[in-house]
Amino acid sequence: MAHTVLHKAETRGHASHGWLDSYHSFSFSSYYNPERMNFGALRVLNDDTVDAGMGFGKHPHDNMEIISIPLEGDLEHKDSMNNVAVIKNGDIQAMSAGTGIYHSEYNKDREQRVKFLQIWVYPNKKNVEPRYDQITLNLDDRHNKLQQILSPNPDDEGVWIHQNAWFHLGKFDKGISTDYAIKGKGNGVYVFVLSGDVKVNDQLLNTRDGYGIWDTDKFTITAETDAEFLLMEVPMEF
Amino acid sequence: MKKKILAIGRHPEILQTVVRLINNNPEWEGAGANTDDEAVLLFSAQSFKIVLLCGGIEPDSEKRLRATFNALNPDAIIVQHYGGGSGLLSAEIYQALAK
Numbered sequence: 001m002a003h004t005v006l007h008k009a010e011t012r013g014h015a016s017h018g019w020l021d022s023y024h025s026f027s028f029s030s031y032y033n034p035e036r037m038n039f040g041a042l043r044v045l046n047d048d049t050v051d052a053g054m055g056f057g058k059h060p061h062d063n064m065e066i067i068s069i070p071l072e073g074d075l076e077h078k079d080s081m082n083n084v085a086v087i088k089n090g091d092i093q094a095m096s097a098g099t100g101i102y103h104s105e106y107n108k109d110r111e112q113r114v115k116f117l118q119i120w121v122y123p124n125k126k127n128v129e130p131r132y133d134q135i136t137l138n139l140d141d142r143h144n145k146l147q148q149i150l151s152p153n154p155d156d157e158g159v160w161i162h163q164n165a166w167f168h169l170g171k172f173d174k175g176i177s178t179d180y181a182i183k184g185k186g187n188g189v190y191v192f193v194l195s196g197d198v199k200v201n202d203q204l205l206n207t208r209d210g211y212g213i214w215d216t217d218k219f220t221i222t223a224e225t226d227a228e229f230l231l232m233e234v235p236m237e238f
Numbered sequence: 239m240k241k242k243i244l245a246i247g248r249h250p251e252i253l254q255t256v257v258r259l260i261n262n263n264p265e266w267e268g269a270g271a272n273t274d275d276e277a278v279l280l281f282s283a284q285s286f287k288i289v290l291l292c293g294g295i296e297p298d299s300e301k302r303l304r305a306t307f308n309a310l311n312p313d314a315i316i317v318q319h320y321g322g323g324s325g326l327l328s329a330e331i332y333q334a335l336a337k
Contacts, residue, residue, distance in 0.1 A: 028326070029324055044326075127293060
């Protein structure tokens with residue numbers, strides 16, 4: 001029988017730093033809730049808004065797979081591997097911090113804010129060589145179907161990370177429904193609604209709600225309104 | 239009394255950052271070690287409540303360090319630190335202290 005966990009949007013942790021407004025689905029930085037530590041290997045899901053002309057200064061990471069999904073505006077990335085890139089809505093960025101990396105992320109625009117999801121997944125291997133990747137996705141490929149944006153396989157669709165994880169984005173018109181078959185044995189899926197209302201099996205979810213489902217082979221997701229959502233399949237044991 | 243926390247990691251700048259972040263909390267006192275020898279020396283001289291294993295520690299080193307620390311002070315809590323910065327550090331320490 002499937003197990004589930006529901007995280008309503010308004011129960012997330014919240015931090016306002018002036019230039020940064022962040023909602024934390026799981027414990028992060030000064031937000032600590034022992035009941036909200038992770039969903040399997042998914043450890044961080046931050047829903048960040050960065051003011052115009054502001055950003056995260058140079059800071060370190062190690063041993064974490066870090067995925068950024070811009071939702072609005074452009075974010076400039078610079079790192080200690082000499083990568084300089086701008087990620088924008090429709091892109092996805094993946095970084096394996098491994099043995100250690102420094103990076104900064106800035107909203108270079110003087111007028112427009114940036115909204116993006118910052119997602120951290122525990123790696124399946126420690127101390128890997130740091131790496132950075134970003135790709136531009138075709139937005140049409142998620143209209144009324146699931147678009148794979150991340151996998152464990154370098155040759156597969158989307159970016160890849162050091163974990164047995166698959167991410168999909170969907171932008172469904174009202175009434176569209178699809179089944180999702182879990183790919184990895186022992187994996188679960190964390191559903192995060194970006195906009196609109198969806199049902200996962202019989203559970204209604206609203207904008208920015210999170211819902212984890214595991215111990216099942218598949219589930220059905222239905223758009224109750226026009227809706228966008230992110231599915232994050234991760235190992236429950238890692 | 240401040241809780242003493244030993245962070246061990248191979249990346250000097252990240253280790254320095256982790257120790258600085260630990261010391262930002264008035265209830266915690268952090269010390270850092272880049273090498274196994276330095277870590278064992280510090281652990282032998284002070285009563286650490288928590289050991290944080292940061293990035294770059296080879297599996298053989300980790301095994302030796304865990305065995306040494308367990309022998310010297312079985313009450314010390316050894317945890318893997320992930321992320322290399324402020325994101326998860328506090329939660330990892332709070333979780334360890336709750337054990």
